Amino acid sequence: VQKNHPTTGILTNGAKMLRDVSVGFEQTDSLTLYLRQPDFSTAAALSEAINRKYLGLATALDAATVKVRIPRQYRDTATVPQFIRTIEQIQFIPDAPAKIVFNERTGTIVIGANVRISAVAISHGNISINIKNIEAISQPLPFSRTGETARVQDQKTTVKEEKVPLFRVPSTTTVADLVRVMNALGITPRDMMIIFHALRESGALHAELESM
Template identity: 40%
Template structure:
């Protein structure tokens, strides 16, 4: 009995390894994504920090006034220091329903110095298809500030020409995702990998039955599911919490040449190689000396002379052998033993790559 219990516990540990990832952390289901919304609007109520007499600001204000039956004469251009034209952006989350609220970002398009204290007039928010999905309006919260003196001196903190309106837009239309009626549910990995795609399909089939999931390519896994939103929601909840062992990523060495940062992932392998690292330093010393005439001489003057000394120092480093190793820790230890600076390390890695000793893709940012 005890032996059977130990075998069962061991099988459970193998079935759910500690290093497994949840399916929901490896990718997303196709069609279940956010959508970007954009609007063009007017912010009013500014304390003299608006666009002033920009032509498109005047046209926009006349269009707003016409909504309420007010027709401004064509030859009248109102001063608009208290108004500014802005672009309004928001992100519509998946399955957003009419009546739900969205946070919006408002940014000046013209020469407005600050949007602090302004209020956004009712603005339609359009999707990529040109349809209205939300309506935005509200008072701005601006984190930046600016001040200017009469002599032209000014100070600006952060960005006062942009702000946000929490829950400033109301959803008016839902995006049709086809979630309830699509023939299959398609799961897409964030990073293409044939092995991981097969592992995801295998985990789903083990839980829901053979033939339920099939890896289409290195990214997509097709899942057969009955029609109906409630049934598919339950199915997806079960699928996204399954544990899957991800495949090891391709061996890569990432070098940021601007900051000197070097990142090596765990799959990097290095073959045996001999490396020598040296540094050549050229030293130039400049000194000034004085040349004076002989004592008791009635001729000659004191002159300033330039004396230069040039020398070359070369540090001597013996050749260092890097042993072939399949472990990242050994690679890091060998590189640190050379004592190379980040700039020199990049040159060493490039040389190892060219010599065929570095079994990895070298990416320089």
Template identity: 40%
Template structure:
């Protein structure tokens, strides 16, 4: 783990020391209006082998009765006693440029006390958006990545058998009309990580690549790009040219620490002011040895002669032979970690030291503890 930590930090430092890295702006943001839409629906899964909802779930019984009524069959909900059906919620994500007839992946989750959805089939269920309008219809056999079997109190279960999926199980009935061009006049590019420096660089890079003063950074997140009159008829080609413009984004100094796994990730340009770190170790161990004392001769018996249990305890104190001392002056996190490694400091102690350096005000970066 320590070698991997040092390797990651040194590679980050080497990357900063080398040539500046430029990436396409499409990898650091997106055009405003490009978003997925959540769809939700209520449905009924049938065909379960006695693992569906019990008779206590009135909603499931009512759903079965309502479904049968559509086929001219009148059944009272209280008369439904089947355990081969389950009430479920159906969810899907509608892409921003979905067209009628496109297929969507569907996730099905149980609502009642069904034990498993293995072998079930989803009956036709409408999927609605937040505005209450139906955009897709879902139906088909379920794919469950687990199972659950129980008998006489013995249960064998793998994964979550009450959650299933239907790849391509929904068909889009109503597409989404997205006007990303603000009426054909301009588009707005939105950064995934808002930053004033990066926004300004993106605007300058677009203007330089297209040869016109078209882009203007509105704030730390949005860059408004004016569409030339000659390019409005071919908006797709214009946006392709914009997305492939390369830029050098600015990066904030961050150190990410995961205490559960003992992982530290830092950029090579994270600076540390003058600081001295002293690290030592004191280990205290209490050991108890249990022994039995009994009479030497079996004939030695009496009311006061019996086997005794004796506990012998000792305290062992182990102190590290040398105390590690590291002095850092205007160095990076990678330099500090490399110095701590020379004095054989483990990863857990390095995490504690970095937190102490941040508390001392010497670590000039945002410390993120996961």
């Protein structure tokens, strides 16, 4: 018997690059920055940070794209890479999405700081199945001329469900509060995954679930 057996897979050599992507600025006066994780707030924060250093050069086109005009002095002196270096060194605070990432193979869970849950009651019970072999002696009835004394095995199966209290979680609970509740329930990481899925189905979990 194996509990919470994960079914996962890895695609090896799923994609191959057939041709290098050329990067040149001879025929353009702008560069485009693509966010690996599209987010409107992050794109807006990046363009605002660039505009604080270079007034009016950056524009957030959508959740994943920020267009930056290359100043003429860099294009005329063929020093565009130096301009890109200054852009790369600009610091800003990206928006942190409400996300829970878990790895079913290792049981690892990473919970973002912006994860919130609505008011909800959580109950988690573990069901254990215990199969026990009991040895006994079988004897014939008194004054019986048939039958003989023999050693037999009897199999006893019991199903036990542990009683776990119902925990009430207040609304707009932070991730720290949620972890405290989970620890109070004595829940393992694999069981946490099941609870998070149940919270999402109930509409109480305001976060994205992502499986690695």
